[in-house]
Structure formats: C-alpha cells, structure tokens
Amino acid sequence: MIETGGDRGEVVLRVMPRLADINANGHIFGGWVLSQMDIAGGIVAHRLAQGPVATVAIESMKFITPILLGDIVSVYAREERRGRTSIAIRIDVVATRGIAQQQIELTSGVYTFVALDANHRPRPLPQEGAV
Ligand SMILES: CC(C)(COP(=O)(O)OP(=O)(O)OC[C@H]1O[C@@H](n2cnc3c(N)ncnc32)[C@H](O)[C@@H]1OP(=O)(O)O)[C@@H](O)C(=O)NCCC(=O)NCCS
Numbered sequence: 001m002i003e004t005g006g007d008r009g010e011v012v013l014r015v016m017p018r019l020a021d022i023n024a025n026g027h028i029f030g031g032w033v034l035s036q037m038d039i040a041g042g043i044v045a046h047r048l049a050q051g052p053v054a055t056v057a058i059e060s061m062k063f064i065t066p067i068l069l070g071d072i073v074s075v076y077a078r079e080e081r082r083g084r085t086s087i088a089i090r091i092d093v094v095a096t097r098g099i100a101q102q103q104i105e106l107t108s109g110v111y112t113f114v115a116l117d118a119n120h121r122p123r124p125l126p127q128e129g130a131v
Contacts, residue, residue, distance in 0.1 A: 008092045009078025012040035016072055028067035033093055033107050034058070040075040041089040045113035048079060048087055050126050053113040056086065061109040071095035073106070080110055085122035088112045 013036055021032045038055055045053040067073060073095055080090040093107040117123040 008076035009090070010076065011074050012043050012077045013075040014072060017067060017069060019069065022069060030063060033067060036073065036075050037091045037093060037107070037109060038111060040077050041091050041111040041113060044077045044089055045087050049113070049115035052116045054116055055111055056114045057112040059110045059112070061107070063107050064105050067095060067106055068097065071097050082125060082128065084124055086112050086114045087125065
C-alpha cells in the first residue's frame with residue numbers, strides 16, 4: 001500500500017541521519033538530503049517509466065530548515081509534469097522532531113528523470129494511465 005501525505009504525494013522514504021552525516025555546523029550535510037531525494041524520486045520515476053531512469057536535472061532546490069541529528073526524515077514525492085521521455089518529480093522533505101513529534105519542512109525540489117532504453121538512451125514513456 002502506498003502511504004500518502006496529501007498534497008505532498010506519497011511517503012517514499014523514512015530515514016534517520018547518522019553521526020557521519022553531520023557537517024561542521026552540527027547540522028546534516030546538504031549532500032545527504034540531496035541523495036535521499038534522488039533515491040526517492042528515482043523509485044517513483046522508475047515505477048512511472050516502467051523501467052530504468054537516470055536523473056538528468058535538479059531544479060529549484062530550496063533548503064528551508066537545517067536537519068538535526070535525531071530527526072526522522074520523511075521524503076515525499078509526486079509527479080509534477082511529464083514529457084515524451086522525461087518525468088519531473090516534486091520532492092518535499094519533512095522532519096518529525098522531538099517528543100512532541102513536531103513536523104518541520106526541511107527541503108523541497110524538483111528532480112527530472114529520463115526513461116532509458118537498453119543503450120542508455122532516452123526512451124518514450126509508457127502511455128499515461130498504463131500504470
Ligand atoms: C539522461 C540522458 C540519457 C539524456 O540524454 P540527452 O541526449 O540529453 O537526451 P535529450 O536531449 O533527448 O533529452 C531527453 C529528455 O530530457 C529532458 N532534459 C534534458 N536536459 C534537461 C534539463 N537540464 N532539465 C530538464 N529536462 C531535461 C529533455 O527535455 C527530454 O525530455 P522530453 O523527451 O520529455 O521532452 C543523458 O543526458 C545522460 O546519460 N546523462 C547522465 C545521467 C546520469 O548519469 N545521471 C546521474 C545518475 S542516475
């Protein structure tokens with residue numbers, strides 16, 4: 001069953017950063033969260049494309065609030081637009097923080113994935129509604 005988060009789409013990943021993911025400020029590295037977003041977007045894009053995809057672009061990234069050790073990080077994804085061979089996935093990252101389980105917007109971005117054929121070249125997407 002796909003767990004949904006309303007307008008944010010489905011929760012694709014729920015993960016806790018580790019000590020090794022901390023930067024000099026004591027916050028979590030931006031690269032760590034970019035990686036989690038790429039993984040989550042890739043899972044959704046692979047399903048929609050019904051096969052291999054590659055990340056071709058990351059647009060409109062916004063780092064809203066620092067991620068802290070102990071945060072439970074949820075990565076939401078939803079299809080934003082689709083072209084002939086590419087799909088743009090909006091990805092929102094939210095922390096559940098502390099005993100009060102406060103929900104905090106962390107990061108948001110749009111990742112574009114291209115469906116690939118056996119030669120790693122762009123492949124037309126399946127018809128919408130086929131999945
Ligand atoms: C993905 C890849 C095969 C695309 O090849 P390409 O020759 O650029 O392909 P095209 O120019 O035909 O573009 C393919 C699609 O990507 C889209 N695209 C290309 N560059 C883009 C960009 N900067 N932003 C948004 N979309 C882009 C095109 O609009 C097109 O979409 P459409 O068919 O829906 O209209 C090639 O760029 C590649 O292999 N890149 C490396 C991918 C990679 O290693 N990613 C990281 C690890 S997954």
